[in-house]
Amino acid sequence: MIETGRFLIKQISVFSENRPGRLAAIAKALEEENINILAFSIAEADGFGVVRTLVDKPKKAYEKLTGLGFNVAFTDVIAVQMRDAPGGLYEIAKMLGDGQINIEYSYAYSGKEGAVLILRVDNADQAVRLISSRGATLLESRVFQ
Amino acid sequence: MMFWDPRMEEMPREELQRLQYRLLKTLVYRLYSFSPFYHDRMKESGVHPDDIRTLSDIRKLPFMYKRDLRDNYPDKIFVAGQDDLVRYHVSSGTTGKPTVVGYTRNDLDNWTASLARGLVSCGLGRGDVLQVSYGYGLFTGGLGLHYGAERVGATVLPTSVGNTERQIELMQDLHTTAIACTPSYLIHMGEVAEKMGLSIKEDTDLRMGILGAEPWSDTMKTRIEEWLGIKAFDIYGTSELSGPMFCECSEQKGFHVWGDLACIEILDPGTGESLGPGEKGELVVTMLQKEALPMIRYRIGDITSFEDGVCACGRTHPRVMRISGRVDDMLIIRGINVFPSQIEYALMTVPEVGQHFQIVVDRKGALDDMLVRVEVSRESFSDKITDLMAIRKNVEHKLRNTLNVAVNVELVEPGSLPRFEGKAKRVIDRRKL
Numbered sequence: 001m002i003e004t005g006r007f008l009i010k011q012i013s014v015f016s017e018n019r020p021g022r023l024a025a026i027a028k029a030l031e032e033e034n035i036n037i038l039a040f041s042i043a044e045a046d047g048f049g050v051v052r053t054l055v056d057k058p059k060k061a062y063e064k065l066t067g068l069g070f071n072v073a074f075t076d077v078i079a080v081q082m083r084d085a086p087g088g089l090y091e092i093a094k095m096l097g098d099g100q101i102n103i104e105y106s107y108a109y110s111g112k113e114g115a116v117l118i119l120r121v122d123n124a125d126q127a128v129r130l131i132s133s134r135g136a137t138l139l140e141s142r143v144f145q
Numbered sequence: 146m147m148f149w150d151p152r153m154e155e156m157p158r159e160e161l162q163r164l165q166y167r168l169l170k171t172l173v174y175r176l177y178s179f180s181p182f183y184h185d186r187m188k189e190s191g192v193h194p195d196d197i198r199t200l201s202d203i204r205k206l207p208f209m210y211k212r213d214l215r216d217n218y219p220d221k222i223f224v225a226g227q228d229d230l231v232r233y234h235v236s237s238g239t240t241g242k243p244t245v246v247g248y249t250r251n252d253l254d255n256w257t258a259s260l261a262r263g264l265v266s267c268g269l270g271r272g273d274v275l276q277v278s279y280g281y282g283l284f285t286g287g288l289g290l291h292y293g294a295e296r297v298g299a300t301v302l303p304t305s306v307g308n309t310e311r312q313i314e315l316m317q318d319l320h321t322t323a324i325a326c327t328p329s330y331l332i333h334m335g336e337v338a339e340k341m342g343l344s345i346k347e348d349t350d351l352r353m354g355i356l357g358a359e360p361w362s363d364t365m366k367t368r369i370e371e372w373l374g375i376k377a378f379d380i381y382g383t384s385e386l387s388g389p390m391f392c393e394c395s396e397q398k399g400f401h402v403w404g405d406l407a408c409i410e411i412l413d414p415g416t417g418e419s420l421g422p423g424e425k426g427e428l429v430v431t432m433l434q435k436e437a438l439p440m441i442r443y444r445i446g447d448i449t450s451f452e453d454g455v456c457a458c459g460r461t462h463p464r465v466m467r468i469s470g471r472v473d474d475m476l477i478i479r480g481i482n483v484f485p486s487q488i489e490y491a492l493m494t495v496p497e498v499g500q501h502f503q504i505v506v507d508r509k510g511a512l513d514d515m516l517v518r519v520e521v522s523r524e525s526f527s528d529k530i531t532d533l534m535a536i537r538k539n540v541e542h543k544l545r546n547t548l549n550v551a552v553n554v555e556l557v558e559p560g561s562l563p564r565f566e567g568k569a570k571r572v573i574d575r576r577k578l
């Protein structure tokens with residue numbers, strides 16, 4: 001049985017009001033601590049949003065942002081290497097769909113590993129086992145952190 | 146002892162109303178003849194004592210306000226001369242000039258009698274030790290409770306406010322069974338006791354609190370009762386009525402307002418229309434027997450409702466519920482009266498948001514638009530947008546049910562709303578009326 005824990009990556013989720021300067025404030029705070037933002041996405045609702053970022057030092061980022069008064073949570077995500085060709089995204093989505101795993105959201109990361117999909121799913125352990133059993137490549141958390 | 150003055154407290158309602166009418170009539174004639182201030186007021190409103198033919202004709206009389214006392218500082222509207230006065234009290238005047246109230250011998254007797262009835266109705270009497278932790282001196286709380294409790298035979302421990310550790314030692318040593326103070330001071334006392342390694346519930350004989358002089362909620366009452374292991378009774382009054390005056394009975398469903406001493410009305414603060422039992426509005430009080438400083442249709446500015454039926458305790462006098470807000474804080478949203486305190490209570494039932502909030506009122510087209518900003522608590526923040534939307538929906542739903550008016554809710558970052566020491570300014574009204 002595959003040990004799934006090493007594929008779970010700690011994402012930082014930050015509650016943010018939809019007002020100018022909030023994203024900049026987050027970025028500036030992280031920069032002050034020499035924390036690299038590897039990927040990020042913003043989910044917006046009416047009046048507020050959640051900024052999700054993948055950083056190289058999540059614990060430090062959590063402490064810094066919390067210290068500044070931000071509402072911060074850790075969320076486990078996984079990273080799957082995508083075939084860099086049409087249909088790459090579809091393959092992964094179908095794989096998870098067939099396995100009854102819901103994708104809550106996803107966003108892209110592009111590094112030296114090529115195109116990578118960051119995924120938040122409802123059952124990460126099961127997703128890791130499924131994806132590896134189907135021969136797709138998962139990136140370990142130490143690649144980022 | 147169940148009743149202090151059974152004949153009066155159980156007086157059939159019709160008889161009580163006849164008595165009220167007689168007292169009102171006498172009062173109005175007396176003021177029309179002897180009070181230049183009230184004489185002029187009545188003339189201005191075009192009402193003559195002969196126009197008072199039933200008790201409900203009280204509605205024809207002009208109102209009195211706090212500013213009338215301020216404008217006539219110190220004693221220009223007193224009806225009794227100084228030689229008939231036996232005491233003064235002075236309010237601190239949080240919103241400007243202080244106000245002075247005066248008492249004749251009869252005024253003090255009626256004040257004490259009112260409290261004696263109330264204290265007996267909540268179960269205080271001979272054998273009790275009442276620690277009076279209201280301020281003594283110019284403030285009416287300390288001396289009022291002091292004489293009321295002595296009258297019913299309780300042993301008074303006049304500690305006044307402050308020196309809390311000493312108060313707790315005395316509470317233990319002299320076996321205090323009841324305390325009279327503000328609810329927030331009692332909570333402070335409970336906290337100080339815990340710092341001393343004591344528990345009010347386990348280590349003292351305290352069984353009841355007679356709490357007032359500031360607004361408090363059901364949540365606070367429940368917390369005090371469970372934490373300190375006591376029964377918490379509401380007491381109400383202001384210096385203009387004499388001082389602390391009316392106290393909840395053992396049924397704890399509002400305080401009885403003795404009809405022979407006071408006549409109450411509840412009005413819609415916006416329209417001035419008279420409201421019935423159970424309807425929330427502004428409390429207006431007429432003191433029927435005060436001599437030195439009569440108060441007619443006095444608009445204290447407190448929001449509450451009343452119940453008219455005979456109480457389960459057997460007393461026939463109407464009951465007034467715990468004060469739920471101040472008129473000054475009232476907003477009218479699409480014709481509906483809304484109080485920030487209602488929002489505060491509603492938010493207490495939603496742990497996902499903090500207790501800080503801000504209200505923004507604006508006008509969109511012809512309609513009022515009310516937005517309530519609340520902080521998402523750290524504990525309840527997950528990264529899911531759907532969870533946050535559900536929190537917002539839940540708050541909107543709770544507020545709608547409490548206020549009877551649709552409200553938009555905005556979730557904001559924790560710590561981002563202004564904090565207040567003392568009186569909170571939580572409303573931003575952008576309507577241009």
Ligand SMILES: [Zn+2]
Pocket residue numbers: 394395396401456457458459460
């Ligand atoms: Zn009763």
